[in-house]
Amino acid sequence: MSDEKKSEEKKPAAPPAPPPGGPGGPPPEPAIKLPKAPDGLMTLRVDGKDHFIDPKKYRNLLDALNDLGYGVPHFCYHPGLEPDGNCRMCYVNVIDVRSGKPIVGPNLATQPWSMYPKPIISCRTSLDPRGMVVEANSPPVLEARKWVMEFQLINHPLDCPVCDKAGECMLQDNSFKHGQADSRFHEHKNEKAPKELGPTIKLWTDRCITCTRCTRFLDEVAGTSELYVINRGDRSEIDIAPGHPLDNELMGNVVDICPVGCLIDKDLMYTYRAWYLQKTDSVCPACSRGCNIQVNAQKEYVRRLTPRENRDVNNFWMCERGRKDFRYINADERILQGRVNNEAYPVIAAAEEAGRLLAAAAQQGPHSVAGFCSAWLTLEELHTFKQLFEETLRSKQYGLLEQAGWEAKEFPKFKIDADRNPNRAGAKLVLGAGIEGAAAGVIEQMAQGRVKVAYVVASMPHFEPSGELLQALEKVETVIVQDLSRGPLSAKAKIVLPGASFAEKDGVFINSDGRMQVLRRAVDPLGQGNDDLAVLQRVARAAGSEQKMLSGREVFRRMAESYPELKGLNHKVLGRKGQVLGAPQPEAADGD
Amino acid sequence: MSAAHDEGHGHGPAAAELPPGVKLAPGDPEQTWVEKLYLPEVARGLNNTFKHIFRKKFTIDYDQTDRDNPAKFHRPREGYRGEHYLKKDEDGHVKCVACFMCAAACPAECIHIEAEATPTDWNNRERYPRRFEIDMLRCIYCGMCEEACPVDAIALSTTYNLVADTREAKVYDRDKLMKTGEDLGISLSKHKYRPDGVPGAVPHKKAH
Numbered sequence: 001m002s003d004e005k006k007s008e009e010k011k012p013a014a015p016p017a018p019p020p021g022g023p024g025g026p027p028p029e030p031a032i033k034l035p036k037a038p039d040g041l042m043t044l045r046v047d048g049k050d051h052f053i054d055p056k057k058y059r060n061l062l063d064a065l066n067d068l069g070y071g072v073p074h075f076c077y078h079p080g081l082e083p084d085g086n087c088r089m090c091y092v093n094v095i096d097v098r099s100g101k102p103i104v105g106p107n108l109a110t111q112p113w114s115m116y117p118k119p120i121i122s123c124r125t126s127l128d129p130r131g132m133v134v135e136a137n138s139p140p141v142l143e144a145r146k147w148v149m150e151f152q153l154i155n156h157p158l159d160c161p162v163c164d165k166a167g168e169c170m171l172q173d174n175s176f177k178h179g180q181a182d183s184r185f186h187e188h189k190n191e192k193a194p195k196e197l198g199p200t201i202k203l204w205t206d207r208c209i210t211c212t213r214c215t216r217f218l219d220e221v222a223g224t225s226e227l228y229v230i231n232r233g234d235r236s237e238i239d240i241a242p243g244h245p246l247d248n249e250l251m252g253n254v255v256d257i258c259p260v261g262c263l264i265d266k267d268l269m270y271t272y273r274a275w276y277l278q279k280t281d282s283v284c285p286a287c288s289r290g291c292n293i294q295v296n297a298q299k300e301y302v303r304r305l306t307p308r309e310n311r312d313v314n315n316f317w318m319c320e321r322g323r324k325d326f327r328y329i330n331a332d333e334r335i336l337q338g339r340v341n342n343e344a345y346p347v348i349a350a351a352e353e354a355g356r357l358l359a360a361a362a363q364q365g366p367h368s369v370a371g372f373c374s375a376w377l378t379l380e381e382l383h384t385f386k387q388l389f390e391e392t393l394r395s396k397q398y399g400l401l402e403q404a405g406w407e408a409k410e411f412p413k414f415k416i417d418a419d420r421n422p423n424r425a426g427a428k429l430v431l432g433a434g435i436e437g438a439a440a441g442v443i444e445q446m447a448q449g450r451v452k453v454a455y456v457v458a459s460m461p462h463f464e465p466s467g468e469l470l471q472a473l474e475k476v477e478t479v480i481v482q483d484l485s486r487g488p489l490s491a492k493a494k495i496v497l498p499g500a501s502f503a504e505k506d507g508v509f510i511n512s513d514g515r516m517q518v519l520r521r522a523v524d525p526l527g528q529g530n531d532d533l534a535v536l537q538r539v540a541r542a543a544g545s546e547q548k549m550l551s552g553r554e555v556f557r558r559m560a561e562s563y564p565e566l567k568g569l570n571h572k573v574l575g576r577k578g579q580v581l582g583a584p585q586p587e588a589a590d591g592d
Numbered sequence: 593m594s595a596a597h598d599e600g601h602g603h604g605p606a607a608a609e610l611p612p613g614v615k616l617a618p619g620d621p622e623q624t625w626v627e628k629l630y631l632p633e634v635a636r637g638l639n640n641t642f643k644h645i646f647r648k649k650f651t652i653d654y655d656q657t658d659r660d661n662p663a664k665f666h667r668p669r670e671g672y673r674g675e676h677y678l679k680k681d682e683d684g685h686v687k688c689v690a691c692f693m694c695a696a697a698c699p700a701e702c703i704h705i706e707a708e709a710t711p712t713d714w715n716n717r718e719r720y721p722r723r724f725e726i727d728m729l730r731c732i733y734c735g736m737c738e739e740a741c742p743v744d745a746i747a748l749s750t751t752y753n754l755v756a757d758t759r760e761a762k763v764y765d766r767d768k769l770m771k772t773g774e775d776l777g778i779s780l781s782k783h784k785y786r787p788d789g790v791p792g793a794v795p796h797k798k799a800h
Contacts, residue, residue: 162690270690
């Protein structure tokens, strides 16, 4: 020990030709010899196994270990936030390559290692490009995690049966994996009363483990900083400043990232149990941003929407407008069956009737049929719509219905678009760039009474048709409306067809950045099992098209052959995160 | 064919060649002409029948007799798993906290619950079941719901004669399940909520 101390002091003096390994000499042979990694990579030895990883790819040791599959538990660390290191759950041992003993601090040379063979938190440990030796699951590490787990549970009420987080709770999972069945703590637990933090968020204070993920989220991503920690020690609790409730457009995310059931959304409280939810990857349709989400459904009901990771679009977050906008899926106003002349019809029969009427009107010339589609339809549906009009009915008289925009909003690390049409870029791709202005011309033709049959495919929630459109529809003999719910549009219709919401269809949206992203069917279509694509295809077949009934995937596969922008793509290639239009394609891209 | 018959006509000579302890199944025995008449055997059987006519009856008239008479009405022993019932707390409200543990544990998936926040005048907890249904036609009476319940809210009584005319009547709702317990006089739950109203809390164990 004293020898090494001397060497530290003597280094600047540079004594002549010291013996190797001796005081002041060249460093002694390391106790552990790591294999040399290829260029640009580093060697990471975990539990005796060597991995060659790119140190620039990972932010810290925890990310690298979890990416390699070592499953290091953690509470306060979130990949979307700066590491804080307060929960101490992500303990690992880092071994000094020179001595072969655990590193305990910067001045290992001066401290007897046996005094501090203590583990370190991997979330605040950066990767050493010269190579590292780590124990992720050795007995002392597991022992340390067990102690941390016991501390986390000291004041936790263990009311899992009535907690909404039960089943997706990190505390439950980590306690099961790393904790012990009984606690040695037999004093009274701190009992703190629940608090209302804002219009929808409720804080179950006693469940909190003070990981501060919520406060860091509001500081870093939302930039609003409503929440902070008051008091100290085991009396610490999350609170708001008086008169400043937690009320912003991103507040739902604090419920998602809360590792325990402390922050709960009152709108969704008690409505689901996590283990019944079927999660389906989808895309949020509320604005043209196209945040990646998961539709959480129980049987035929959508219970909630949660964000999923896509670093290129929404990182880990989604806004409140999109999160809460799913009630229309199971609303009472939904159109569930076909109607012809105000009489209930099976969907297929009504669609065939619509197709026959369109075909009959198209015989009188291309101007006697008109169509409207919306930018809430997927690429596949827009393509089928275009085929119906251009190939079957031989008319180019169609336009695009647009949802009115809303206020755009920008947070430090999140953006809400003003445009509420999730597939506007897709409509431009399929129907041509001129589609945006086409609606006015079609409405004028209708207002002049030249149109006999109009087919309106809206399938938009909260859509308020303009007065001109409604007046023009008055002049049309037969109006066919395909929409989600009953409203002013369907009131004008002779034939009503059910539309499908985003959770009921397979398809592709293109967001405002030109990224193609796949929606997948989470619940069965409510319109007697027919989604928009099926209804459109049935109408087309009744109007004389020879096209078979195809799934969304198959339609996209066929589109990829005719659109140069989609060459080599299919739903599988687009994957969970999508692809930007015009991005280079891998060679082998077949198979779906 | 009586047991005596089998014994009288054992296995053929082949049995001797078999390893010890192995027997062949009996084939058709050869019958004498007296046996071929069958009359002696008929007489023996009838003799057995008439002997039992004058003995004490073991059976009871199912659901025809006085239920309060234990001699006539069969009550299963304690622990028999029959009709479910829901218990109450001290205030007379349903004890259940709608945690879905019974529904999760149920192998027949016959329990359907919808949870809701409690009315404001219930001051001992936050959630209760707005709807609680057990489909008794799907239920297999395994008792897992009772095992899973953290607040001793659901239990199986010993009532076994569960008959109904329609399928709908066999879906027991919350009020029907609570009434079952009331009628049996065993509806109060033994579980106590914690002073702060947190249900299902695990009691702290002492240090070893």
